[in-house]
Amino acid sequence: MNRPFLPSTDGGSSPDASYVLSQLAWSGFSVLHYRRRQLVDRLVTLLTGLAVLTAVVPLFSILIYVGVRGLPALNLAFFTQMPKPIGEVGGGMLNAIVGSILLVGLAAIIGLPVGIMAAIYLSEYGRGRLADIIRLFTEVMSGLPSIVVGIFAYALVVRPLHHFSALAGGIALGVLMIPVVTRTTEEMIRMVPQSLREAGLALGLPKWRVIVSIVLPAAVNGIITGAMLSIARVAGETAPLLFTALNNAFFSISLLQPIASLPVQIYTYATTPYPELHRLAWGGAFVLVMMVLITNLLTRFLVRAGYQVDR
Amino acid sequence: MDKENELIRRSDESLADRLFQGSTTFFALLIPILLVTMVVVLGFEAWPAIRRFGLNFLTSSEWNYADEFGALPYIWGTLYSSFLAILLALPVSLGVAIFLAEIAPLAVRTPLSFLVELLAAIPSVVYGLWGIFVLAPLVQRFEAWLGARLGFIPLFAGPPLGLGMLTAGVVLAVMIIPTIASVSRDVLLAVPASQREAALALGATRWEAIKVALSNARSGIIGATILGLGRALGETMAVTMVIGNIRSISLSLFQPAYSMAAVIANEFSEAFDPLHIASLIEVGLLLLLITFILNLLSRLLVRRVAAAGGSGRR
Numbered sequence: 249m250n251r252p253f254l255p256s257t258d259g260g261s262s263p264d265a266s267y268v269l270s271q272l273a274w275s276g277f278s279v280l281h282y283r284r285r286q287l288v289d290r291l292v293t294l295l296t297g298l299a300v301l302t303a304v305v306p307l308f309s310i311l312i313y314v315g316v317r318g319l320p321a322l323n324l325a326f327f328t329q330m331p332k333p334i335g336e337v338g339g340g341m342l343n344a345i346v347g348s349i350l351l352v353g354l355a356a357i358i359g360l361p362v363g364i365m366a367a368i369y370l371s372e373y374g375r376g377r378l379a380d381i382i383r384l385f386t387e388v389m390s391g392l393p394s395i396v397v398g399i400f401a402y403a404l405v406v407r408p409l410h411h412f413s414a415l416a417g418g419i420a421l422g423v424l425m426i427p428v429v430t431r432t433t434e435e436m437i438r439m440v441p442q443s444l445r446e447a448g449l450a451l452g453l454p455k456w457r458v459i460v461s462i463v464l465p466a467a468v469n470g471i472i473t474g475a476m477l478s479i480a481r482v483a484g485e486t487a488p489l490l491f492t493a494l495n496n497a498f499f500s501i502s503l504l505q506p507i508a509s510l511p512v513q514i515y516t517y518a519t520t521p522y523p524e525l526h527r528l529a530w531g532g533a534f535v536l537v538m539m540v541l542i543t544n545l546l547t548r549f550l551v552r553a554g555y556q557v558d559r
Numbered sequence: 560m561d562k563e564n565e566l567i568r569r570s571d572e573s574l575a576d577r578l579f580q581g582s583t584t585f586f587a588l589l590i591p592i593l594l595v596t597m598v599v600v601l602g603f604e605a606w607p608a609i610r611r612f613g614l615n616f617l618t619s620s621e622w623n624y625a626d627e628f629g630a631l632p633y634i635w636g637t638l639y640s641s642f643l644a645i646l647l648a649l650p651v652s653l654g655v656a657i658f659l660a661e662i663a664p665l666a667v668r669t670p671l672s673f674l675v676e677l678l679a680a681i682p683s684v685v686y687g688l689w690g691i692f693v694l695a696p697l698v699q700r701f702e703a704w705l706g707a708r709l710g711f712i713p714l715f716a717g718p719p720l721g722l723g724m725l726t727a728g729v730v731l732a733v734m735i736i737p738t739i740a741s742v743s744r745d746v747l748l749a750v751p752a753s754q755r756e757a758a759l760a761l762g763a764t765r766w767e768a769i770k771v772a773l774s775n776a777r778s779g780i781i782g783a784t785i786l787g788l789g790r791a792l793g794e795t796m797a798v799t800m801v802i803g804n805i806r807s808i809s810l811s812l813f814q815p816a817y818s819m820a821a822v823i824a825n826e827f828s829e830a831f832d833p834l835h836i837a838s839l840i841e842v843g844l845l846l847l848l849i850t851f852i853l854n855l856l857s858r859l860l861v862r863r864v865a866a867a868g869g870s871g872r873r
Contacts, residue, residue, distance in 0.1 A: 300655050317692075373583060394793075394795065403840075487795035533685045544676065
């Protein structure tokens, strides 16, 4: 009868040697095994920390370079003057800044109403299969390459009108904006507590009144935030403008003419060999990054404030 | 009389209700309608090229601006650069997701998540600018160093130019890390805490408990990766600015190349020949269909985990 892991019971006063040895070996093994598992645990923790560092280094590199090279390029002339001919120092990006504002405004006129109305449907009425499909398509749409949306606007607007125009660019950006607005707004409206809706309905208000006079005002911070985020996102888009709004070396605010924009100008300047234009490109990048940074920070505070009101 | 008024008011209200619901439904329906219209319009505009070249369009490298258009070099460049990007981004993103969902102290999670989200919000033209002036010179030095030692391997053959496949892959990786990381983090958070607690109660270390959560989140993480792949395939500006824009099919990481989105960005506004335009639109249509399918797939995968997680901890 050989039971290595139990003390021998045949009357001996000392445990037999093979048992002691096997116990020792086992505990030694398990200590080692445990050490190894702990070590692996530490190692993984370290590796994930390194991964975060790896992901954040490019961000800081971008922010630092944009700050160091972009900030000196910003002066009054940057915002108030037209680009100078190549070879001359100075000049600004007035036409591109005005163009961007116009394009983004146009996009907001198209994107915000559609997005907000769709979000109201999804959060207030959206149950069942149809809503699921719409939600899925919204997610899919927000992942589509923006250049494809540019081609769409080209076929829809540039083709029939026979020339590039600010209108086509604004429509491209507006279409891009729709899924972003829809998703953020839906989330914001969902944060409004159910009890508010029930209170309204209990007072005999029809559902549309509950939505318009109770739910939307309660969610207004969030909706504004979502709108700002999507505007900031769309303001940095370049690809869909390349063959819709094109570019314009001159000042223009006409909807039916090609128009300059900040991102397209950054792209064209960056790919020329002239340091003076590179300087302006970095200045433009600084403006875009600041806009993104500020809206994102603002969003955090607004949404946090919203949370506190809700709870 | 009063009762009559009341009835009229009620029916007005119910009409208003239906009108309101109807109009929100209309706008919501616009989204799928827009998507379908996009596919139809692009298919229509690309039709001359589709009819002329058929499947040859995918396998031919001839692009002579007159009567021969084949997209193979662009397809190769897009697939190769996206593959590189996933290769580089996936381990980092998983690390970030695990750190943010499982390891980081609560006080650090929010600011770190914010930084990762910020990375996703930076415009791609700024990534391109950074790629040209900051990353490319670094990559060039790295290529010179590596080429001198391992240049005999086809992967590292060619002159160290800085602008080429490697830089494109790195920029793309940086750009898709936030996508993969934040979706994976959400998926991990949707896995019920009880599973980790059960593992911990059995004496598992934290990493062993995380492995349990990871295996449950697997399909969601695959979904996140596919989502990142979709982003990488369609990314235009940053790639156009750093990939070198030369039609070539080469395994070498140092070689300048081209991509589908880049050729559209570079040639579309100056294309006048109808066949040239149709060919460019067909490249766009291919991009649209591929990303459409990938996005659909990834969302369904991610949803499955979120649904299975049910009462996930937040």
